[in-house]
Amino acid sequence: MPAPSRNVLLRNIYRRGYYLSGSRTRSTRAASTLILGIRREDPSRAWERRCPLSPDAVAELVAMGVNVQVQHCSRRIWTHDEFQKAGATIVRDVSEADIVVGIKEVPISELAPSPLKEQTHFMFSHTHKGQSYNMELLARLLRQGRLIDYELLTDRAGRDGKRTIAFGWHAGAAGLVEGLCAYSRYLLTLGIATPILHLPRPFVHSSLSDMRESLRTLGRRIHTEGLPLEAGPLVVAVTGAGQVSTGALDMLKEVFAVQVQPSELLKLVEEGGADLHKVYVVHVPAKHYLERKDGVAYERSDYYNAPQDYHSVLHKLISPYVSVIVNGAGWHPGFPRLMDNVQLAEAMHVAWRIGPGRLGTIADVTCDLEGGLEFVTKASTIDEPIFVAKPPGSPAEHPGANIVSIDILPTELPKDASIHFSNAFAPYLLAFIRQRLKLPIGQDEQPLLKALDRATIARDGKLLSPHEWLYSRLSMGLDAKSNVPNARRNRKNVLLLGSGMVAKPVVATLCKRSDLSLTIAGNDLKEAAALANGHDNAQAVLADASDKAQLEALMRNMDVVISLLPASMHPSIAKICVEQRVHLVTASYISPSMKALHSHALAAEVLLLNECGLDPGIDHCAAVELIRRVQDTGRQVKSFISFCGGLPAPEHSNVPLGYKFSWAPRGVLTAAKNTAIFKLEDELFEVPPNMLLESRFADVPLFQGFALEGLANRNSLDYLEPYGLGPLDGMKAQLRGTLRRYKGFATLMSILNRLGLLDESHTLMLDAWSSLTDRCLERRVGLPIKDALSRGAAMTDILGDRWYQAEASLEWLVELGLLPSGTALEHGFYPALPTTALAPLDYLSLLLSHRLRYSPGERDIVILGHEVVAESRIPIDSDLEASVHSSLLVVYGDEHSSAMARTVGLPVAFAALRVLDGSIDVRGVIGPTHPSIYVNMLKDLAEDDMVFKETVGSGPGLGRALQLGWTGP
Structure with missing residues (x-):
């Protein structure tokens, strides 16, 4: 809601009795009890001539009964005489003022060492991003009273709010x-x-x-x-x-x-x-x-x-x-x-x-x-x-x-800019003064007061939410919250970015160390605070990961940063880490943008350690360790096949997709559209993004008792060199795959993709969740979907000879809420409908995270299996000499953490601790395939009861069975 104009506010003042019969009448609260001071700007800013209030605005305040004091300053755009004619008093300082207004931040030297009273300061303070050069100012203002920052004044709450006072x-x-x-x-x-x-x-x-x-x-x-x-x-x-x-x-x-x-x-x-x-x-x-x-x-x-x-x-x-x-x-x-x-x-x-x-x-x-x-x-x-x-x-x-x-x-342009600013600021100031004088507040003033609350950084000696994270940035000799010596100073400092589904084991593992101080930064302060609760050496702060200045402030004095944020954000985070000379650990793939930072990280002697989760992460560690042991026996690896996935435990898998989400659904959905390249049974396969779901391994026989299917995972050939496998020509198979449902996941996902539900190329606005599929169908066929008949015709047109598969899956689509059911749905069946336009894939992500979330008492399972087929380097009879080495890890979730949270979260925590302790001495952009990393990682995992079960046998291995079950071209 836009702020009312100054004239509207003034008309309201007239109506409420400040003026009667043309003569000035003051409220029963004595006018002189409220003093407003206009301070001078920093004397060192020679060109700063702006002023937050014009003489006209001052005259209006004086007419209200406010005692306006203007601090002496000869370079200000308006003269002392102009302010005196408006009814103000010229003073040497504004230490007696209840409200102090300025433009830029006040110099610390201009603040009274011991203010006579609590004051409310209005300014562009340049503190809310944790700017280091102004943390001492913020510490002083905490003791002054209330700090309201113009930069935070917006027309509505949230990130969509637009600033209402700007130049x-x-x-x-x-x-x-x-x-x-x-x-x-x-x-x-x-x-x-x-x-x-x-x-x-x-x-x-x-x-x-x-x-x-x-x-x-x-x-x-x-x-x-x-x-x-x-x-x-x-x-x-x-x-x-x-x-x-x-x-x-x-x-x-x-x-x-x-x-x-x-x-x-x-x-x-x-x-x-x-x-x-x-x-x-x-x-x-x-x-x-x-x-x-x-x-x-x-x-x-x-x-x-x-x-x-x-x-x-x-x-x-x-x-x-x-x-x-x-x-x-x-x-x-x-x-x-x-x-x-x-x-x-x-x-x-x-x-x-x-x-x-x-x-x-x-x-x-x-x-x-x-x-x-x-x-x-x-x-x-x-x-x-x-x-x-x-x-x-x-x-x-x-x-x-x-x-x-x-x-x-x-x-x-000091006069014009100041008049513009004064006109924008006056409605807020008038509403604030009415509130201070305990006068009736009009309906048009309520939004202004709420905006002032949102723009308040500090009040009554405390930082307000969402600014509590600034406690860690305050340049004070004492801890700002407790007023006791800051015990964190002698600890090693870790910053955790992200407080989502896999963060809990990370926090628990790190906080076992009494010599470590952990700061949890998330965009949901309540969620971050819940993670910190119960740990004396952890604190939660609210942070915006897209705010560079805020991240820079958070990273100062940190030893290691752990990021659990989306992979797309990691290159920009890594760049800040290099600038701040702070080590970084993530669970994400090394992207080209991240790889480009290698020389910069080396020059800064910074480690940017990536791929320390489950997949990628533990899979790399176990693969390299197994391959090296086989090669040390003198054998040559001819086939490497690996599959990894997180699934609901079998007893909880009878749901659409045969899948539940223990991490963000968007990652699962977008991964289903990746390109895949691999070699199997001496044949090279390249699967384009639009064909990945059509090209699955119908049966992945890792071990008996689980009927699993899988998808090829990205470019498997990229790991020949990191795994030390030699040229592709010498390999019969090189395949990394992802496990999905116990049969059927890819079929239903393929149908969702064909219907347009995985589309990211456009956005739409829904009036009801049940209309999502119809809106996607309309875009695909170019015709309106009005009823079940037109919907069925559109699906038949899109799916063609696969319609029989869709019919078999209709009950799953209805259960997910993607097709009208004709029956009343229970309360809470759908999540809250977004109020902004989203891509179909994002709508589907929200819906799946709600419909396919784990219920209390349900558990997930992580399965990771490697198979290495090796031959003797002496070609006497290679068939007789072939050996099959299998390595299998199965982890179940429990009441404390999901299996996914443990297998993704613990490796990044272990890696961070090793970096802090100096066990990892490499620098630059690397993954976990370096010996100083994977050896210790597997040792730390084993101490947490995550041990690979290994078997050695003979025969052809998995390759032939996977080839027979391949449904792709």
């Missing part, structure tokens, strides 16, 4: 002008003078109106005089779609800029179609420079669901053809950069070939250091607004791009 528009407006000024100087260094040289910088203007007039003057001069041919057309690109880009685009209207589309740039610049008497602007929101790595066009929801599948082509399509880039696009770790250093160098090559006027200046209004623009490595200043970026690989003749990255751009 983005003014930053974009000033950033555009600074970018043009910097570009004129760039051209001048090349011996090219333009009319832009006469454009004053923003701070020279007395108002925004004056700056607009300067831009109009520039536009007229360019229209009349034109630009030199050597400079080429003036083309400004503006990225982003928020207030920053709006401010820049609004200013470009003043120079009569002609808007062009990104697709027109090549013709405009290279083919001589541009008019040198015009300014051109190209607006570049994300859809114009982001594309999927597979070439598919940008789709917003898909991008936010899977940012790792996208990359930026700004350096190819936009950058070489423009004069100036004004960047207003935000960026978060885990998302592709707009341009990295290599891409900037590539863009410079093309730009210089076109002409010296291309890609001369980049104004990064976001000033996100080493963020969306990797080469923006520092903030520039109003005094020194420019630095030059010329990454390695740039053409020698190119002078490098002028970079403008001023982080206080709005203060270059």
